[in-house]
Amino acid sequence: xxxxxxxxIIGAGLCGSLLALRMAQRGYKVTLMxxxxxxxxxxxxxxxxxxLAFSDRGMKGxxxxxxxxxxxxxxxxxxxxMIHSADGQLFMSAYSGRNHEYINSISRxxxxxxxxxxxxxxxxxxxxxxxxxxxxxxxxxxxxxxxxKTQKETHYQADILMGADGVGSALRKSMLDHRKxxxxxxxxxxxxxxxxxxxxxxxxxGFLVEKNALHxxxxxxxxxxxxxxxxxxxxxxLFLSWDEGKDSxxxxxxxxxxxDYFEREFPDALALMPxxxxxxxxxxxxxxxxxxxxxxxxxxxxxxLGDAAHGIVPFYGxxxxxxxxxxxxxxxxxxxxxxxxxxxxxxxxxERKEDTDAIADLAVDNFHEMKAHTARPIFQEKRKLEIAFxxxxxxxxxxxxxxxxxxxxxxxxxxxxxxxxxxxxxxNLIYDGKxxxxxxxxxxxxxxxxxxxxMLHDDEVVEGLEEE
Amino acid sequence: xxxxxxxxIIGAGLCGSLLALRMAQRGYKVTLMxxxxxxxxxxxxxxxxxxLAFSDRGMKGxxxxxxxxxxxxxxxxxxxxMIHSADGQLFMSAYSGRNHEYINSISRxxxxxxxxxxxxxxxxxxxxxxxxxxxxxxxxxxxxxxxxKTQKETHYQADILMGADGVGSALRKSMLDHRKxxxxxxxxxxxxxxxxxxxxxxxxxGFLVEKNALHxxxxxxxxxxxxxxxxxxxxxxLFLSWDEGKDSxxxxxxxxxxxDYFEREFPDALALMPxxxxxxxxxxxxxxxxxxxxxxxxxxxxxxLGDAAHGIVPFYGxxxxxxxxxxxxxxxxxxxxxxxxxxxxxxxxxERKEDTDAIADLAVDNFHEMKAHTARPIFQEKRKLEIAFxxxxxxxxxxxxxxxxxxxxxxxxxxxxxxxxxxxxxxNLIYDGKxxxxxxxxxxxxxxxxxxxxMLHDDEVVEGLEEE
Numbered sequence: 001x002x003x004x005x006x007x008x009i010i011g012a013g014l015c016g017s018l019l020a021l022r023m024a025q026r027g028y029k030v031t032l033m034x035x036x037x038x039x040x041x042x043x044x045x046x047x048x049x050x051x052l053a054f055s056d057r058g059m060k061g062x063x064x065x066x067x068x069x070x071x072x073x074x075x076x077x078x079x080x081x082m083i084h085s086a087d088g089q090l091f092m093s094a095y096s097g098r099n100h101e102y103i104n105s106i107s108r109x110x111x112x113x114x115x116x117x118x119x120x121x122x123x124x125x126x127x128x129x130x131x132x133x134x135x136x137x138x139x140x141x142x143x144x145x146x147x148x149k150t151q152k153e154t155h156y157q158a159d160i161l162m163g164a165d166g167v168g169s170a171l172r173k174s175m176l177d178h179r180k181x182x183x184x185x186x187x188x189x190x191x192x193x194x195x196x197x198x199x200x201x202x203x204x205x206g207f208l209v210e211k212n213a214l215h216x217x218x219x220x221x222x223x224x225x226x227x228x229x230x231x232x233x234x235x236x237x238l239f240l241s242w243d244e245g246k247d248s249x250x251x252x253x254x255x256x257x258x259x260d261y262f263e264r265e266f267p268d269a270l271a272l273m274p275x276x277x278x279x280x281x282x283x284x285x286x287x288x289x290x291x292x293x294x295x296x297x298x299x300x301x302x303x304x305l306g307d308a309a310h311g312i313v314p315f316y317g318x319x320x321x322x323x324x325x326x327x328x329x330x331x332x333x334x335x336x337x338x339x340x341x342x343x344x345x346x347x348x349x350x351e352r353k354e355d356t357d358a359i360a361d362l363a364v365d366n367f368h369e370m371k372a373h374t375a376r377p378i379f380q381e382k383r384k385l386e387i388a389f390x391x392x393x394x395x396x397x398x399x400x401x402x403x404x405x406x407x408x409x410x411x412x413x414x415x416x417x418x419x420x421x422x423x424x425x426x427x428n429l430i431y432d433g434k435x436x437x438x439x440x441x442x443x444x445x446x447x448x449x450x451x452x453x454x455m456l457h458d459d460e461v462v463e464g465l466e467e468e
Numbered sequence: 469x470x471x472x473x474x475x476x477i478i479g480a481g482l483c484g485s486l487l488a489l490r491m492a493q494r495g496y497k498v499t500l501m502x503x504x505x506x507x508x509x510x511x512x513x514x515x516x517x518x519x520l521a522f523s524d525r526g527m528k529g530x531x532x533x534x535x536x537x538x539x540x541x542x543x544x545x546x547x548x549x550m551i552h553s554a555d556g557q558l559f560m561s562a563y564s565g566r567n568h569e570y571i572n573s574i575s576r577x578x579x580x581x582x583x584x585x586x587x588x589x590x591x592x593x594x595x596x597x598x599x600x601x602x603x604x605x606x607x608x609x610x611x612x613x614x615x616x617k618t619q620k621e622t623h624y625q626a627d628i629l630m631g632a633d634g635v636g637s638a639l640r641k642s643m644l645d646h647r648k649x650x651x652x653x654x655x656x657x658x659x660x661x662x663x664x665x666x667x668x669x670x671x672x673x674g675f676l677v678e679k680n681a682l683h684x685x686x687x688x689x690x691x692x693x694x695x696x697x698x699x700x701x702x703x704x705x706l707f708l709s710w711d712e713g714k715d716s717x718x719x720x721x722x723x724x725x726x727x728d729y730f731e732r733e734f735p736d737a738l739a740l741m742p743x744x745x746x747x748x749x750x751x752x753x754x755x756x757x758x759x760x761x762x763x764x765x766x767x768x769x770x771x772x773l774g775d776a777a778h779g780i781v782p783f784y785g786x787x788x789x790x791x792x793x794x795x796x797x798x799x800x801x802x803x804x805x806x807x808x809x810x811x812x813x814x815x816x817x818x819e820r821k822e823d824t825d826a827i828a829d830l831a832v833d834n835f836h837e838m839k840a841h842t843a844r845p846i847f848q849e850k851r852k853l854e855i856a857f858x859x860x861x862x863x864x865x866x867x868x869x870x871x872x873x874x875x876x877x878x879x880x881x882x883x884x885x886x887x888x889x890x891x892x893x894x895x896n897l898i899y900d901g902k903x904x905x906x907x908x909x910x911x912x913x914x915x916x917x918x919x920x921x922x923m924l925h926d927d928e929v930v931e932g933l934e935e936e
């Protein structure tokens with residue numbers, strides 16, 4: 001009989017439950033510890049966003065675990081951004097010029113339940129809920145948990161400890177507090193916070209606005225978005241400054257101030273929000289932050305994955321997707337180095353860190369793009385041109401958004417490098433009036449390619465010289 | 469009589485003592501608290517580098533306090549980098565093509581003593597040594613100190629609390645631990661650590677190698693440098709990987725290993741290091757890290773300055789210089805908003821944060837430049853060209869190094885923006901063979917300017933659009 005190594009995973013959220021499944025599929029004995037109650041038995045107010053954008057990189061992770069068919073029924077395709085302009089106009093901006101490329105709205109809870117049910121089917125996975133991690137010994141992979149309900153303390157001795165315990169990771173905190181190695185760590189907050197609100201379903205259970213879109217109300221400094229849920233409702237999220245400028249969470253401190261703000265900025269949405277005032281006052285306002293750290297592992301015994309290793313802001317819809325992709329990258333490192341955990345962890349971080357740093361930075365960029373650029377003519381012109389390129393030359397052109405979201409074969413860091421330069425090239429060509437009316441689309445594409453190539457060359461010369 | 473506000477400054481190092489002086493000159497009542505003993509009375513092993521590079525931005529801060537004449541006698545001009553190549557060749561690379569531009573080696577201790585003596589002359593400054601800050605109440609500017617010698621605890625109630633208490637800042641720590649506002653914070657370590665060593669003076673008190681240079685032994689992955697001291701000795705610093713690669717602080721774990729490494733890599737230096745083995749084993753190995761945080765202030769009551777707000781790696785020689793420049797920027801914010809501390813602190817950070825972020829990133833870049841690029845032909849060719857430009861066209865051309873180091877009229881962020889693009893332009897022109905033998909220096913300069921302008925334009929279009 002095989003000598004099974006025992007992996008203890010902290011966190012049975014999206015990342016932890018898929019990780020448990022995959023590790024059990026690989027033959028490990030897995031214990032999965034979750035701080036919250038079992039959300040299949042109790043309503044859990046997670047304090048996190050209700051629905052998420054699910055796309056190709058996330059699917060890669062689920063496919064690895066054989067779950068592609070299980071997730072599809074949970075998805076609502078969103079083909080593009082439905083932009084609600086300040087003057088009440090609607091403008092649909094597709095995510096891609098290739099019709100088969102879109103993102104999906106998915107319920108965090110539904111997806112997590114599906115994953116936990118799959119874990120239940122694996123005899124080598126044991127799950128415990130209401131277990132708060134209160135201490136970790138990094139050198140020996142020992143961990144202590146306290147039961148929220150009984151206050152009983154339990155000690156576990158595992159072979160390997162994996163922290164998939166989210167942005168507030170207990171494992172990461174013990175690595176930061178540990179004084180025996182240098183731990184690089186950053187927490188970086190935006191000036192804005194967010195609050196979840198909602199549109200109800202229509203009386204007959206239908207959708208009050210376009211179902212297959214991610215709705216955006218870009219207002220330059222602030223922004224509101226809405227994602228569809230399977231029951232016909234929408235989860236609405238307001239992104240607003242904490243305390244700066246004319247309107248802020250601080251200034252919206254009365255029913256009148258809230259109403260006035262929505263009447264001024266989002267009148268069409270206000271008409272769909274019968275419970276606005278109550279929701280605004282009762283729902284929490286939460287921070288938006290980026291977490292980066294290194295190393296993700298220690299002593300060949302512990303490893304951080306998902307948000308615990310790299311918390312990102314939600315504006316590229318890549319938080320869950322990057323966590324699921326982590327599992328795919330870890331799986332490949334295991335294929336190469338199984339049996340030597342130090343080598344596995346090192347290979348995993350060497351491959352992955354650059355990419356999660358990239359998606360973290362891209363997500364912050366996209367905050368500015370969504371709240372401001374989507375409303376402005378030059379960026380709309382760029383977007384129209386890119387959609388036309390993708391539609392007419394589907395094998396030749398990929399926008400930055402497509403590179404990041406739909407090209408799961410490409411690393412985030414490479415998608416960022418190419419995408420940023422391409423954006424710079426197109427914006428300059430438009431700004432400098434280099435596209436003439438008489439040019440064909442093919443000629444315009446050639447111009448973009450030529451300018452992008454020149455800029456990439458200039459960057460590559462410097463990067464190449466620096467790396468030698 | 470004037471109602472004097474009371475400023476309590478934590479830290480009487482270089483930044484804190486100049487800050488105390490300037491605040492007293494402006495009419496405030498100042499209490500200056502220092503954790504260490506008075507270095508005028510006791511030998512203080514600070515654990516920090518013995519000598520520093522002092523240049524124009526630092527002078528700006530000292531000039532503000534009227535100390536230009538006091539600092540000059542402490543300075544040893546360094547006109548360039550003396551590069552000690554692996555094959556034993558010496559190559560002097562000037563810091564600037566303008567002869568009046570150079571940096572200075574200065575003793576941290578001498579400079580600090582000068583500043584403390586100046587503080588002594590101010591009746592409105594009270595100094596206390598051996599006082600460790602053990603707690604801060606941010607909202608009320610209260611602080612508690614413990615005397616190292618008597619263990620006596622003292623409470624202070626100030627109007628304003630300023631933390632100039634270095635990379636390990638107690639004030640910054642209390643801002644990070646404080647849970648009532650979002651505090652962005654990053655600590656980022658290099659893979660290398662450093663260790664201080666020395667060359668003694670010659671028997672007659674002279675310098676064993678060129679006095680007026682910063683000596684560098686660039687070895688690609690590692691590097692050693694040496695700065696002159698007034699007594700004829702040199703302070704030598706080895707920058708080496710902690711535990712990666714063939715040679716590392718981990719691998720140099722015996723007399724034989726240390727000797728072998730120095731014989732292979734730094735034979736000319738080894739000949740000048742009679743106490744190498746002892747120094748190597750007795751002197752600490754220290755980490756190299758960057759600290760960034762925000763906000764630097766809270767409640768209109770507390771403010772971080774210098775390393776406490778922005779710890780940087782030493783490779784641009786700008787740690788002390790940026791701290792002294794901080795005081796100049798704060799002084800200007802006081803000129804505008806004196807009487808409203810919240811406004812002063814906000815104006816100060818709004819102006820300054822972007823620049824200290826820039827010098828932090830530039831300093832990391834320069835690590836790679838110093839340890840690797842200085843030894844390579846294409847970078848040497850670039851440097852030679854730039855020195856020729858600066859020499860022949862002193863009003864027209866400034867290298868990135870000159871922009872950062874000598875153009876104290878220019879913000880760090882602007883120096884970084886211009887300098888990086890210019891570097892990219894020149895490296896591409898050399899790499900692509902665009903400089904021909906037959907061109908005059910003026911023609912070469914024109915080419916660099918043209919290419920730089922084009923690249924800056926491309927960047928500015930994107931940045932301009934993003935900021936609108």
